[in-house]
Amino acid sequence: MTDDGALLLAVETSCDETAAALVTRDGAIRSSIVSSQAALHARYGGVVPEVASRRHLELVAPVVEEALAEAGATLDDVDTVAVTQGPGLVGALLVGLSFAKALAWARELPLVPVDHLHGHVASLFLAPDPLEPPFACLLASGGHTQVLAVRDHDRVERLGTTLDDAAGEAFDKGARLLGLGYPGGAAIDRLAADGDADAYAFPVARVAGLDFSFSGLKTALLYAVRDLDEAELDRRRADLAASYQRAIVHALVARAEEAIERTGLDRIAVVGGVAANSELRSALPGAVFAPLALCTDNAAMIASAARFVPSVPPPGYLGLDAYSSAT
Numbered sequence: 071m072t073d074d075g076a077l078l079l080a081v082e083t084s085c086d087e088t089a090a091a092l093v094t095r096d097g098a099i100r101s102s103i104v105s106s107q108a109a110l111h112a113r114y115g116g117v118v119p120e121v122a123s124r125r126h127l128e129l130v131a132p133v134v135e136e137a138l139a140e141a142g143a144t145l146d147d148v149d150t151v152a153v154t155q156g157p158g159l160v161g162a163l164l165v166g167l168s169f170a171k172a173l174a175w176a177r178e179l180p181l182v183p184v185d186h187l188h189g190h191v192a193s194l195f196l197a198p199d200p201l202e203p204p205f206a207c208l209l210a211s212g213g214h215t216q217v218l219a220v221r222d223h224d225r226v227e228r229l230g231t232t233l234d235d236a237a238g239e240a241f242d243k244g245a246r247l248l249g250l251g252y253p254g255g256a257a258i259d260r261l262a263a264d265g266d267a268d269a270y271a272f273p274v275a276r277v278a279g280l281d282f283s284f285s286g287l288k289t290a291l292l293y294a295v296r297d298l299d300e301a302e303l304d305r306r307r308a309d310l311a312a313s314y315q316r317a318i319v320h321a322l323v324a325r326a327e328e329a330i331e332r333t334g335l336d337r338i339a340v341v342g343g344v345a346a347n348s349e350l351r352s353a354l355p356g357a358v359f360a361p362l363a364l365c366t367d368n369a370a371m372i373a374s375a376a377r378f379v380p381s382v383p384p385p386g387y388l389g390l391d392a393y394s395s396a397t
């Protein structure tokens with residue numbers, strides 16, 4: 071098929087999404103398949119690492135096959151394999167990493183190990199509207215909340231991070247307290263539309279520099295919910311969701327604006343699962359948001375990042391290990 075050059079095949083298994091994508095060197099997405107395990111983990115109220123690893127094992131090959139089929143491609147069209155190396159759940163990461171190593175080795179292809187957070191930033195570099203660095207970036211996901219200065223496609227400087235929970239984690243824990251199930255960010259987003267955001271004054275922790283803290287907010291919601299009986303909670307649930315969401319959004323917006331001031335960079339971009347939040351999107355009208363389909367975990371963003379990372383020729387990559395925490 072490809073008359074415009076070979077494709078990158080990327081695999082992403084860092085948490086509870088099994089994803090594969092085919093992307094051109096120019097950043098055009100040929101296919102992007104995401105198989106979410108959310109329903110599987112919902113009954114536990116969060117991701118169970120061992121369950122996630124086992125499910126990735128079952129899904130990774132069919133998801134890659136589906137990505138090839140949707141792109142109308144075969145492995146002959148692939149000249150590079152990319153894979154998320156970390157941070158994430160190590161067991162989950164190892165499934166994707168082992169699969170990618172085996173595939174690259176069998177096909178005698180180079181492998182590109184990609185940092186998951188670099189991947190979220192690189193969701194902005196894809197066609198048809200790639201964002202050119204430099205810019206300031208707010209990365210808010212289930213596992214991370216950071217303020218970054220993106221100097222170049224492969225050069226990202228961290229200016230601030232969360233001292234406790236990530237913004238997405240705050241959404242998920244809040245949703246759980248409100249009885250909305252897992253994952254909760256989108257559920258709070260929907261319910262908040264029917265609520266009064268001024269009903270409750272939830273505190274937004276002020277910490278030094280460009281760091282964040284969300285754990286106090288979660289405790290404040292816990293106390294508010296504990297004071298209500300079931301009927302009252304039913305009546306106030308939308309107000310609680312709206313007020314809680316407002317507090318998280320305020321914290322994120324304040325840091326995004328400070329990032330612009332401190333860095334002198336004139337543009338701010340927002341990536342990661344929480345970038346899908348509708349109130350955040352309207353609270354930062356001047357910001358560039360990752361396309362909705364690329365906010366939550368996917369492999370197209372991993373392929374995108376891989377375009378700017380040196381590939382490792384065989385057999386050098388066989389010894390690569392996964393890592394759990396941000397480097």
Ligand code: KG4
Nearest residue numbers: 211212213238255256343344346347366367
């Ligand atoms: O980037 P992502 O898929 O996974 C990580 O790398 O962590 O982000 C998932 C997070 C979850 O915490 C989920 O609740 C949150 O993104 N999320 C949202 C929305 N959609 C997803 N949070 C707020 N509003 C949304 N609409």
Ligand code: ZN
Nearest residue numbers: 190211366367
């Ligand atoms: Zn992510």
